[in-house]
Amino acid sequence: MTQFDELARRYDDTAELPWRKHMEMPTVLGVLGDLAEAAVxxxxxxxxxxxxxxxxxxxxxxxxxxxxxxxxxHAKARERDEQLGIEYLCGPLPGAEKGNFDLVLAVYVLPYATTVQELTALCETTFAALRPQGRFVALPIHPQWSDETDYYLRYGFQLTSDQPREDGGPVTLTIRSGDSEVSVTARYWSAATLEEVLRTAGFGSVEWRQHSVSPAAMAEYGEEYWHNYLARPHAAILDCQK
Structure with a gap:
């Protein structure tokens, strides 16, 4: 059992948190662009x-x-109800799928590599899964995340670490919902290491994308609400091309 086995329904709920619903997801989907006919x-x-x-x-x-x-x-149960045609697999990607995808998306995946070797292997697996000119979009912990204890509390989570900010250092993400909370352990990777590993894996370009908030969401929640996150996001958005 992984640290995520009991989090599935709660993870669904996080999609309704304002910062995910009105900032992260629209930004990421905007970066992905036109997906018509794409294999993802x-x-x-x-x-x-x-x-x-x-x-x-x-x-x-x-x-x-x-x-x-x-x-x-949990995802398969939803698929049985919704019949969207998504293929869910538990475990590593089958070798037969190499070179079959136009786009690979990895949201909060790179932070769970515990060593540079694991990080490199993950990026190499991603590279191999892509067709020529394919793209890899990933959300690691932002190298400039704020270590102030309550900095992200208004968004429903905390990010903390009691160790120096160095490659592979553990960072605790605590998600708070009502009276309950759940924590997972992630890893910090510097911008230089992320870029080096991605280029070592074979990616020709690595671009850092910025989060954005729609005018409607800015008006609804106010500029002050969004300020902390936009100033020091807890997640970066990397856009890489094969």
């Missing part, structure tokens, strides 16, 4: 939040992979 692989799909969104934007094929049996069981 999501690594570390969790409960399927992004897989469903990508399918809804016209992707011809969506394969979603996660190592957590609990996450995949």
């Amino acid at each position: 692989l999501e690594l570390g799909c969790g409960s399927g939040v992004y897989a469903r969104a990508v399918r809804g934007r016209g992707a011809a094929r969506v394969v979603a992979v996660d190592e957590s049996e609990g996450m995949i069981a």
Whole structure:
């Protein structure tokens, strides 16, 4: 059992948090662009939040992979009800799928590599899954995340670490909902290391994208609400091309 097996339903709920619903997801989907007829692989799909969104934007094929049996069981249950045509797989991507995808998406996956070797292997797996000119979009922990204890509390989570900020250092993400909370352990990777590993894996370009908030969401919640996150995001958005 992984640290995510009991989190599936709660992970679905996070998609309704304002910062995810009105900032992260629209920004990521905007970076992905036109998905019509695209074959998309999501690594570390969790409960399927992004897989469903990508399918809804016209992707011809969506394969979603996660190592957590609990996450995949939850996602498959939703798929049985919704019949979206998403393929959910538990475990590593089958070797036969190499070179079959136009896009690979990995939301909060790179932070769970515990060593540079694991990080490199993950990026190499991603590279191999892509067709020529394919893209890899990933959300690691932002190298400039704020370590102030309550900095992200208004968004429903905390990010903390009691160790120096160095490659592979553990960072605790605590998600708070009402009176309950759940924590997972992620890893920090510097911008230099992320770029080096991605280029070592074979990617020709690595671009850092910025989060954005729609005028409607800015007006609804106010500039002050969004200020902390936009100033020091907890997640970066990397856009890489094969």
